[in-house]
Every structure is written in C-alpha cells, then in structure tokens.
Amino acid sequence: MPGFELFGDAERQSVSDVLDNGVLMRYGFDGMRKGHWKAKALESELQNTFKSKHVQLVSSGTAAVSVALASAGVGAGDEVIMPTFTFVASFEAIMMLGAIPVLVDIDSTLTLDPKAVEAAITPRTKAVMVVQMCGSMGDMDALKSICEKHNLVFVEDACQAIGGTYKGKPLGSIADVGCFSFDFVKTITCGEGGAVVTNNKDYYLNADHYSDHGHDHVGNDRGAETHPFLGYNFRISELHAAVGLAQVKRLPDFLAIQKRNFDIIREELSQISEVEFRTVPEGGEESCAFLNFFLPNLEIARKVSKAFKENGIDACFHYYDNNWHYIRKWDHLKNLKSLFPISEEVRKGLQYLETKTFEQSDNYIARNLSCLIKLSWTEDEVKERAKKMAKLIKENL
Numbered sequence: 001m002p003g004f005e006l007f008g009d010a011e012r013q014s015v016s017d018v019l020d021n022g023v024l025m026r027y028g029f030d031g032m033r034k035g036h037w038k039a040k041a042l043e044s045e046l047q048n049t050f051k052s053k054h055v056q057l058v059s060s061g062t063a064a065v066s067v068a069l070a071s072a073g074v075g076a077g078d079e080v081i082m083p084t085f086t087f088v089a090s091f092e093a094i095m096m097l098g099a100i101p102v103l104v105d106i107d108s109t110l111t112l113d114p115k116a117v118e119a120a121i122t123p124r125t126k127a128v129m130v131v132q133m134c135g136s137m138g139d140m141d142a143l144k145s146i147c148e149k150h151n152l153v154f155v156e157d158a159c160q161a162i163g164g165t166y167k168g169k170p171l172g173s174i175a176d177v178g179c180f181s182f183d184f185v186k187t188i189t190c191g192e193g194g195a196v197v198t199n200n201k202d203y204y205l206n207a208d209h210y211s212d213h214g215h216d217h218v219g220n221d222r223g224a225e226t227h228p229f230l231g232y233n234f235r236i237s238e239l240h241a242a243v244g245l246a247q248v249k250r251l252p253d254f255l256a257i258q259k260r261n262f263d264i265i266r267e268e269l270s271q272i273s274e275v276e277f278r279t280v281p282e283g284g285e286e287s288c289a290f291l292n293f294f295l296p297n298l299e300i301a302r303k304v305s306k307a308f309k310e311n312g313i314d315a316c317f318h319y320y321d322n323n324w325h326y327i328r329k330w331d332h333l334k335n336l337k338s339l340f341p342i343s344e345e346v347r348k349g350l351q352y353l354e355t356k357t358f359e360q361s362d363n364y365i366a367r368n369l370s371c372l373i374k375l376s377w378t379e380d381e382v383k384e385r386a387k388k389m390a391k392l393i394k395e396n397l
C-alpha cells in the first residue's frame with residue numbers, strides 16, 4: 001500500500017516547483033505562482049480518478065470525515081452510525097462536531113452489517129458512515145437503500161480503499177459524500193492530506209468554505225471575501241499537494257503492482273482449506289491494498305500472527321489485539337477520557353458503550369489476519385513470502 005515506497009524524481013520535481021515560486025499556500029498570491037496551483041491540479045486529477053463532480057482537498061483524512069459530516073449538516077446531538085472495526089479517526093471526526101458515534105457490528109465483509117445498521121436507527125440518527133476497510137467494501141446497495149428509506153446522509157470513508165470499485169464505480173464516489181486520506185502510509189501519500197468527494201454541489205461548496213474559515217472564495221482578494229457561515233482551518237498546503245499530484249499520476253501503476261502481489265499470495269493461501277477469505281460483495285473489486293483472511297479460531301489466529309512476526313512476515317495485523325482499529329482496545333473512548341469537558345448530550349449518548357458487547361464483530365476480528373500488500377516487493381520476493389506464509393499457517397493449524 002504505502003505510496004512512499006516508490007518516491008522518485010516526479011515527487012521531487014513537483015515539490016521543487018513549489019519551492020521555486022515560494023507560494024506554499026493553496027489560495028491567493030496569483031502573481032507569484034508562475035502558474036503552479038498544485039492543490040487545484042490535484043483536485044482536478046482526483047475528479048477523474050473518482051469520476052465525481054467535486055473534490056475538496058483538506059489537511060488529513062480525519063479532517064475529511066469531519067468536513068464531510070459538517071457539510072451535510074451533521075452536528076450537536078445527531079447520531080452517526082459507524083462500524084466497530086475502523087480507525088479511531090471515525091469517532092474522533094464525529095465527536096469533534098458534538099455528534100454521537102453509534103457503533104454497530106460488522107459482518108464477513110469486515111464493514112458495516114446492514115442488518116445491524118437498520119436495528120440501530122433512532123429518531124436522532126442523521127447519518128450512516130461505511131468504512132471501506134483494508135481495500136474492500138460493504139454491501140453498498142443494501143446500505144444505500146437503508147439510507148434512502150430512512151432519509152439519512154450516507155457517508156463513505158474510503159481512506160484505505162483508493163482504486164477499489166463497486167459495480168464499476170470507484171469506492172468513495174458511491175455514497176452522498178466520500179472521504180480519502182493521503183497520510184504517509186496510504187496508497188497515495190501527500191505526507192498529510194485528505195479529500196472530500198461528492199456530486200452534491202451544496203456539500204462541495206460547504207466543504208470548500210468550511211475548510212478555509214468560511215471564506216466564500218469569490219474574486220481574488222482574500223481580504224474582501226465574505227463569510228456566509230462559520231468555518232475552520234483544514235487547508236492542505238501546496239507542498240503536500242505537490243507530492244500528492246506526482247503520486248496520483250502513478251496510481252494506475254501502483255494498483256497494478258498491488259494486484260499482482262495480492263494475487264500471488266491469495267492463490268497460495270487458497271490452497272489451505274482452513275483459510276477463508278473476507279466476503280467481497282457482488283460486483284466489488286478490491287483495491288488489493290491488503291489481503292484479509294479468517295482462520296478457524298482466535299487461538300490459531302494468535303499463533304499464526306506470532307509465527308509470522310518471528311519469521312520475518314511483517315505487516316500482517318491481528319486487529320483483535322491492536323489498539324488502533326477495533327473497539328475492544330478503545331478504553332479512552334469507553335471511559336470518555338477527554339482533555340476538555342464533553343457535552344452532557346454526548347456523554348449520555350455514549351453510555352451504551354459501558355455495557356454493549358459486539359459478539360458478531362468479535363467473531364470476525366478474532367479470526368482475521370490483515371496483511372499489507374507492499375509496492376516495493378519484487379515478484380520473486382512475493383512468491384517466496386507466499387510460500388513461507390502458507391507453511392507457517394499449516395504448521396499452526
């Protein structure tokens with residue numbers, strides 16, 4: 001996955017364009033720019049990548065999720081349904097707006113279980129956020145129809161799934177509003193950065209203004225711009241956008257390498273009858289950023305994970321025991337450890353976490369291993385790795 005593995009002359013040249021004119025800011029300073037508008041150019045590249053009308057770059061994937069929700073009008077006291085298996089950014093971005101994250105079970109896709117979503121809807125529910133974890137996706141048709149039926153905003157966090165598709169559409173472009181991250185370890189990196197993707201012009205204009213202090217971006221005198229509403233600063237810099245612009249042009253190459261490496265390992269592991277791959281919904285194509293599979297039980301998954309680590313198979317994660325991606329280890333959320341007072345509404349809204357259990361999610365995450373697919377491996381290295389992984393799995397069954 002990480003695009004930084006293949007940094008080269010293109011990235012260097014793009015950053016040096018920005019340093020040559022000295023304009024590190026994405027807005028204004030038209031006369032000094034010598035024609036370089038890296039953030040704007042990256043937004044227009046991404047419109048093609050995501051086959052979407054509008055893209056707003058922001059400072060991170062976490063910011064993208066918050067800006068997307070804010071742009072769709074989600075705020076204080078609103079409930080946002082999200083999965084138990086995701087990145088901590090999901091609940092952070094929701095809580096930043098004073099909204100309440102409602103965590104629900106995942107299914108064998110490793111994303112939202114539509115039945116669990118439907119069961120969690122209350123009169124306060126405003127949005128459903130699917131997180132396309134580890135390069136694959138949820139059942140988008142089922143989730144979309146639930147959102148339409150209940151008049152909810154459908155948000156798609158595709159931070160880990162650039163290049164994946166569902167029924168021919170790029171992941172991140174299917175829901176009402178999509179979010180991407182270009183942080184250092186994502187398939188395309190800016191160092192730090194993110195994007196809000198939508199076909200909804202109102203959401204786009206809201207995201208454009210909100211991520212830059214509410215500036216309306218009319219005319220070319222920033223001081224003369226008006227503020228139709230309150231905003232914040234989630235801008236990306238030209239330096240970051242310059243790296244991303246060089247990287248996004250290489251995306252088709254990155255995806256081809258990812259797929260080659262993924263297919264080699266998947267083919268080898270598919271020879272083992274006890275290995276079961278994640279469910280990919282009909283019509284879905286994974287981005288191949290990760291290969292995810294289930295082992296028969298928690299004990300075996302722990303043994304295989306340990307054997308992988310001890311034998312040089314790096315970057316295979318057992319998220320059941322990992323602090324970043326699964327509810328089981330999020331004590332700071334469950335205990336509401338905040339630096340500043342949290343509103344009574346959110347405090348009450350999160351009380352369910354003191355007692356709620358997630359057996360269905362536990363069952364999938366306990367047995368799952370998630371192996372990062374790197375871009376820098378040669379074909380021979382991948383073949384050797386695949387054989388070694390298969391051997392270690394068999395030895396620990």
Ligand SMILES: *Cc1c(COP(=O)(O)O)cnc(C)c1O
Nearest residue numbers: 060061062087089159160181183
């Ligand atoms: C990386 C990631 C984010 C957050 O992105 P940052 O750019 O690191 O803030 C959000 N959601 C998911 C699923 C991610 O993997």
